Amino acid sequence: MYRLDRTAFKAQTAEEASKSHAEFYKKLSWQERLKIANYLNSIAFNFPEDNPPKMDRTKFSVRARNINL
Numbered sequence: 313m314y315r316l317d318r319t320a321f322k323a324q325t326a327e328e329a330s331k332s333h334a335e336f337y338k339k340l341s342w343q344e345r346l347k348i349a350n351y352l353n354s355i356a357f358n359f360p361e362d363n364p365p366k367m368d369r370t371k372f373s374v375r376a377r378n379i380n381l
Contacts, residue, residue, distance in 0.1 A: 314351060 324332070337345060354361040 314348075 337348075340348075350364075351361055354364070357365075359365055
């Protein structure tokens with residue numbers, strides 16, 4: 313579980329913050345970044361982290377492409 317450290321604060325511009333965050337996340341493995349993205353999605357869309365909603369496949373259809381266009 314990720315927790316916000318409210319004692320850690322550094323006054324900086326948006327550009328400085330963007331660079332420092334990018335440097336931090338680039339050091340993580342792709343698996344760690346994926347876990348963080350999953351956690352943030354679960355918070356944003358209000359679903360349990362270990363039980364994401366299933367995609368409604370009835371909303372999509374498959375058809376052949378017309379190659380002659």
